[in-house]
Amino acid sequence: MIGFFTEILSSYGNVIDLCLLNILLAYGVWLALSGNMFTLGTGGFMALGAYGSVFLTTQLGVPFGVAVLVGGLLAGVAALVIGIPVLRLRGDYFMLATFAFTEVIRVIALNWESVTGGAIGIVGIPRYTETWQLALLAVVAVYSAYALRSSYFGRSIAAIRQDDVMSQTMGINVLAHRLTLFGASAFVCGIAGALAAHLNFFIGPTDFGLLRSVDALSYPILGGFNALFGPMVGAIFTTLLPEFLRFSSQWREILMGLLVILVVLYLPGGAMSLLQGNRLARIFKRQSAEQRSFKQRAES
Amino acid sequence: MEGFAQQIVNGLSIGSIYAVFAIGCTLIFGVLNIINLAQGAFLMVGACAGLEAARLGFPLPVALLVAAVGGGILGALSEQFMFRPLRKAGGHRWMGLVASLALARLLVGVAQEIFGTEVQAYPPSSISTIIWQIGGVRIQALQVIIILAALLLMLLFAFILQRTSIGRAIRTVAFSEDVAQIVGVRVESATLVTFFIAGALAGAAGLLLGVLFNVVSPFMGDSALVKGLTVMILGGLGNIPGAVAGGFLLGLLEVFSIAYVSSAFRDAIGFGLIFLILLVKPTGLFSGFEERRA
Numbered sequence: 362m363i364g365f366f367t368e369i370l371s372s373y374g375n376v377i378d379l380c381l382l383n384i385l386l387a388y389g390v391w392l393a394l395s396g397n398m399f400t401l402g403t404g405g406f407m408a409l410g411a412y413g414s415v416f417l418t419t420q421l422g423v424p425f426g427v428a429v430l431v432g433g434l435l436a437g438v439a440a441l442v443i444g445i446p447v448l449r450l451r452g453d454y455f456m457l458a459t460f461a462f463t464e465v466i467r468v469i470a471l472n473w474e475s476v477t478g479g480a481i482g483i484v485g486i487p488r489y490t491e492t493w494q495l496a497l498l499a500v501v502a503v504y505s506a507y508a509l510r511s512s513y514f515g516r517s518i519a520a521i522r523q524d525d526v527m528s529q530t531m532g533i534n535v536l537a538h539r540l541t542l543f544g545a546s547a548f549v550c551g552i553a554g555a556l557a558a559h560l561n562f563f564i565g566p567t568d569f570g571l572l573r574s575v576d577a578l579s580y581p582i583l584g585g586f587n588a589l590f591g592p593m594v595g596a597i598f599t600t601l602l603p604e605f606l607r608f609s610s611q612w613r614e615i616l617m618g619l620l621v622i623l624v625v626l627y628l629p630g631g632a633m634s635l636l637q638g639n640r641l642a643r644i645f646k647r648q649s650a651e652q653r654s655f656k657q658r659a660e661s
Numbered sequence: 662m663e664g665f666a667q668q669i670v671n672g673l674s675i676g677s678i679y680a681v682f683a684i685g686c687t688l689i690f691g692v693l694n695i696i697n698l699a700q701g702a703f704l705m706v707g708a709c710a711g712l713e714a715a716r717l718g719f720p721l722p723v724a725l726l727v728a729a730v731g732g733g734i735l736g737a738l739s740e741q742f743m744f745r746p747l748r749k750a751g752g753h754r755w756m757g758l759v760a761s762l763a764l765a766r767l768l769v770g771v772a773q774e775i776f777g778t779e780v781q782a783y784p785p786s787s788i789s790t791i792i793w794q795i796g797g798v799r800i801q802a803l804q805v806i807i808i809l810a811a812l813l814l815m816l817l818f819a820f821i822l823q824r825t826s827i828g829r830a831i832r833t834v835a836f837s838e839d840v841a842q843i844v845g846v847r848v849e850s851a852t853l854v855t856f857f858i859a860g861a862l863a864g865a866a867g868l869l870l871g872v873l874f875n876v877v878s879p880f881m882g883d884s885a886l887v888k889g890l891t892v893m894i895l896g897g898l899g900n901i902p903g904a905v906a907g908g909f910l911l912g913l914l915e916v917f918s919i920a921y922v923s924s925a926f927r928d929a930i931g932f933g934l935i936f937l938i939l940l941v942k943p944t945g946l947f948s949g950f951e952e953r954r955a
Binding site for chain 2: 399447453456458460461464468469571572575578579612615618619621622625629
């Protein structure tokens with residue numbers, strides 16, 4: 362039995378690592394989405410975490426754990442800096458600003474050659490990330506999401522998601538809540554970026570562009586962001602599908618695009634909404650009533 | 662001084678293309694209050710279609726028409742089969758963003774499958790290489806043609822929006838969908854035409870961009886989308902005169918930053934501007950004389 366597991370690990374180790382990493386990322390994005398923040402900044406935050414931590418481990422010899430933490434904090438601080446001005450604005454400005462942020466980071470990564478290696482990137486990064494670390498963090502992420510949903514803070518977030526003006530009237534500090542969530546989301550994405558950098562031997566500016574942000578967004582949306590396990594299901598599904606189907610990279614893009622459009626059109630609650638009749642799902646989908654009323658207010 | 666004039670010519674030619682593209686993006690926002698992130702992909706499809714037409718030996722104006730119609734049809738299709746069902750379903754506003762990003766991804770994949778992933782160029786015979794020398798300033802005939810074509814497109818667009826019945830319908834829907842319905846405007850056909858116009862402007866801008874740099878690739882949509890969004894923010898979301906002014910402004914700023922600062926941070930200038938505007942004046946630089954959306 363143990364032999365069987367080690368065999369699976371050795372042959373599918375990379376895929377499993379990738380799955381776990383994407384689960385972490387999916388919950389990072391979910392944090393922002395749960396506060397009604399459509400973030401395209403994931404790629405930028407991952408880049409901050411990745412380049413920051415690699416600089417610390419390879420150039421300064423800082424221990425891996427500390428470097429990952431600092432990478433995450435760097436991304437979190439960046440999120441606060443963007444968030445304070447931009448979160449005051451309503452509408453699509455937040456999305457546009459995070460979009461711009463990711464591109465700024467990409468341009469900096471491309472040009473700041475002494476730290477980022479420019480267009481060539483950084484090669485030969487030591488592989489410090491272990492599968493068990495990723496698994497542990499993925500579990501922590503799911504548990505944190507669970508704890509958040511049942512906490513006072515989580516209920517405030519749910520209220521903000523339904524109607525931010527009303528929440529403000531009831532005495533919830535909307536800006537502070539959103540800022541906290543956005544910072545936490547960036548922190549998780551930064552950590553994921555740092556772990557990804559020490560997993561792949563190589564990072565370059567093209568790894569963390571807009572496509573990365575879009576990919577990360579599609580995890581919770583495909584899986585269903587109202588369900589606790591939605592982001593996880595979306596991340597695993599999206600990671601495994603191309604691995605098993607072995608398409609060319611073009612066909613992967615076409616298929617993924619089509620899939621996301623179809624899900625958005627015909628299954629807006631994500632894959633987890635298929636389980637709606639299921640008792641297990643009902644336990645984890647306490648928010649389905651909220652989701653319905655939330656649908657009616659498309660504007661905000 | 663000659664260098665300065667040279668940069669102005671270069672900036673105006675690239676800026677006119679940004680303006681054409683951004684008008685389409687901002688029109689959709691002005692009318693329907695959504696941002697279509699697939700506009701960049703429409704631009705790319707227009708560029709590819711135009712290139713294909715030029716390769717078949719058609720002259721540039723015909724290629725421009727092909728690019729515009731191709732982009733327009735894609736835009737109309739996306740409205741009919743994606744954005745409208747989404748609005749009807751009443752889903753959350755970000756579902757439209759996700760769907761348009763996915764559509765862009767799909768189109769880039771299809772373009773790669775058809776055209777290959779490599780950068781392509783126009784056949785030399787289809788592009789004019791005449792260069793005029795006016796007092797030390799080199800003006801390519803191509804730049805002049807592009808600026809003229811862009812201005813013509815903008816005039817045509819202004820005429821449609823201001824003087825035709827469909828233009829009036831679009832402006833009514835932009836004012837309020839409910840009011841439009843009450844006074845008997847066919848909202849559905851107005852939104853369809855809106856998307857067609859926006860797609861056509863994107864496709865035409867794609868052709869002009871491809872001709873100006875003589876580069877067409879499946880990946881040109883992403884960076885173009887970034888420019889389009891930057892111009893939208895510069896001009897104010899939904900503000901069409903603002904988009905025209907913002908387009909020229911961004912083109913000039915980019916060219917001057919390459920000439921006098923560094924080429925490396927050309928793109929960073931645009932993003933820096935986005936942040937600055939969002940911080941200082943989120944309604945856009947030109948909100949003072951805004952006509953109030955579309």
